[in-house]
Every structure is written in C-alpha cells, then in structure tokens.
Amino acid sequence: MSESPFTLYYHWLSPACRFVMAVMSEYGIPYQKVLEKTWERRKKFYQINPAGTVPVLVSAKGDVFVEWYAIIEALHDTxxxxxxxxxxxxxxAEVRRLIFWFMTSCDRDVTDYLLQEKVFKRFLRDNTPNASALRAGLTNLRTHLGYIDFLMERRHWLAGDQLSLADFAAGAHVSCMDYLGHVPWQDFNDAKDWYTRLKSRPSFRCILEDTVPSVPPVSSYAALDF
Amino acid sequence: MSESPFTLYYHWLSPACRFVMAVMSEYGIPYQKVLEKTWERRKKFYQINPAGTVPVLVSAKGDVFVEWYAIIEALHDTxxxxxxxxxxxxxxAEVRRLIFWFMTSCDRDVTDYLLQEKVFKRFLRDNTPNASALRAGLTNLRTHLGYIDFLMERRHWLAGDQLSLADFAAGAHVSCMDYLGHVPWQDFNDAKDWYTRLKSRPSFRCILEDTVPSVPPVSSYAALDF
Structure with missing residues (x-):
C-alpha cells in the first residue's frame, strides 16, 4: 500500500477529476488514484458517495470529500x-466565478455532450452518437474558446496576473476536448498560447497521462508544439 | 437609495437566489434586491456578469460575486x-457535499425541469409544457425527498446536529417545488418535519415572500401547518 495521505477515486476524461488532480499536483499534495468505473455502480463506492459520482477524495483519517467543490475548498485547509x-x-471572487463558469456552463454545454457521445456511450454498449448533441457541443466549444481568447487579450492568466485555480478548471475541460482532437486551435491563438503555458507545467502531466485504454488521444495531445 | 452594503441581482423562483437570500438573512447581512429578468438579456447586466445569470451580488465597493459558489464562500470572509x-x-466537507448535491443534481434532475416547464416558458412566450420533462422532474423529486427523509431519520438537520448551509440549499429547491404544489408531503413525513422547522425561521421569510406576479403559489405555500 502506498503511504499517500489521500486516496482519489476518479475515472478517465473526467474534467472534475482532472481539475482536482492537477491542483493537488501543483500544491505538491501526494495522493494515490483508484479508478472507479461509476457506470458499474459498485455498492461499496455508493457507501462512500451515495451520489455515485467522482471525484471523491478520502483522507488517511477517513474524512470523505465528494465532488470538486468540497475537495478544492478543503485543500485550502491544508x-x-x-x-x-x-x-x-x-x-x-473572480477565480470562483471562472471555476463555476467552466465546471458548470462549459460542462453542460460542451464537455458533457462530447464526452457522452464520443466516449462514455461505448461503456454503456450504446454506439450511436447523437449527431445534434455533437453539433451543439462543437458549436458551444467555440464560444468557450472565444471567451478564453477574450480574457487572454487582457490578462496573463485567466483570472488575472497570477496562475490560479481558474486556469486548472478551464484546462481540465479544454484538455478533454483536445484529447478527442476537437479544438480548432488555428482560430484561437491567445487561447492556444495560454494552453501551451499551462500544459508545460509539471503539474499538468497527470492530465496528459490520463488516457482511456480503448480510446487513445489524438497524436498531438501531449505535445507542447501542437 | 438604500444604504445596504450589498445589492443582489435575482429573479423569482431561482433556487440559487433563494439559497443566497436566506443565508444572508440568517447571517443578518443586509442587502437590497434588484429583479433581473435574465431572459431579457439586458446589456448593462452582461457587463456585470458575462454569463447573464443570477444570483449576482455587488458590494458597496463594487466587488462582484457571481453565482452561489462565489457568493456563499465570500460571505465567510465577512x-x-x-x-x-x-x-x-x-x-x-459534509455540508459542501450536500450543497453540491442540491445545487447541481437536484437542480438538473428536478427543479430545472419543473420550473422551465411550468413557469419560465411563459416568459419566453412558449406555453406548451413538455410532458416527459414534467414526468421526469416529478419522479426525480421523490428520490430527492426520499433522501431528505433518509437523512432526517438519522440527524437533526441535513448535515448533522446543527443547522447549516446545506439546509438552506435544500430548502431553496424544496420551496420552489412547494410553491408549485408538487411536493407529496403525505409520503415524506421526516422531510416534512424538517421543512416545517426550516420554514418557521425568520430568515426563511424572504423565500416565502418571493412570488411571481402572474403565477401565484398554492394556498398552503407560506403556511406553517400544511
């Protein structure tokens, strides 16, 4: 057994899990990962989190932190x-506004559509992507990339001059779309420059190494020159 | 002009706005309310919150707090x-788990369906409720009431012995469903007892007074004996 003080229940290509993993890495807080295939509805996992969702973080003392909100806020007590x-x-307030923007509206309008249709349907043995959901996700993705571009024309990092939680929340989502090869980088230069800087941080490696066995990322996914 | 230190942009029957209003009342933090009809997409409001959503809290100094996450966490700095x-x-962690549960999964699976179909469609001049959305919302509502019942068999308040933010997050959602007369109280005795205690707090009055001009609440809505 590892002696990490924290166990993180996660699954692949989950923006909320990626957000938590990257922030813990950036803070240098060690954790061991446990892959939880939430669609298998494992009974023991429901005893830890009755919602059956990831991320869930469990401390060595047995304290349980469910979902990014409880986890991210608790990390600030370490x-x-x-x-x-x-x-x-x-x-x-600006950092939390942007976290909320990406973890809720980007999730609902973009990431959830594309991940459900392109990745998770196969685990549920349903292989027919819904074309209108895919189209909606791809259209909305441009809006979100445009907003990152807009902010990057004015700021060095998303929430201001300093790297913040907001960059990792946004990066967690963008990285999932980039994994699937859906980001039209040529149209969003400032967003691309921001993502290159984020991607080159050692803490982002845990995101770049998070791969789904049966769905490999596009070839440029982990490259810093993309 | 009021001399309240905070201005709260809100609209009727918004669980997130009700959550914030009740918590501010419970804490005794004065605020003035500004009704923002978000569906009218008022330009000046988009300058305050580019997402165009409520709740938004603005301090006397001009600091802007967008959505319940930034607002609730900021209140703890007062x-x-x-x-x-x-x-x-x-x-x-338990309080934040439950806030997240109600503000995301209850919102997505219950409140959003029912409020959209029964209330907000009329402001968009679309008067045809979607029957399957209504059915899904009402079925999922029983799951959430059942979970409140389950917790109330074990605890005095939702997150434990003490009243907490979690009670107001849950109460904000339940109150919207109760406004429309959709809560089958006879099947959920422990949840009813919990809601009665919450409803009788002076801080809950701001929720009971939040009415939509053209959609009055059911007659038992503000009653303590319902």
Missing part, C-alpha cells in the same frame, strides 16, 4: 495550499 | 458569517 487562490476578496 | 459552516474539516 498547509500546502494557498498559491492558487488569491488573498483579496475581489480576486478570489 | 465578520457576520460563520455559524452555518461548521469548523471541523469533516463536517465542512
């Missing part, structure tokens, strides 16, 4: 945390 | 806050 959440009330 | 978020890491 001594390692801090640098990704600014101190001023105004800056903190 | 001197009045504290009593609704426990101190221990484990208890805090």
């Amino acid at each position: 001594p390692q945390a801090g640098s990704l959440l600014p101190l001023s009330v105004r800056d903190k | 001197p009045q806050a504290g009593s609704l978020l426990p101190l221990s890491v484990r208890d805090k």
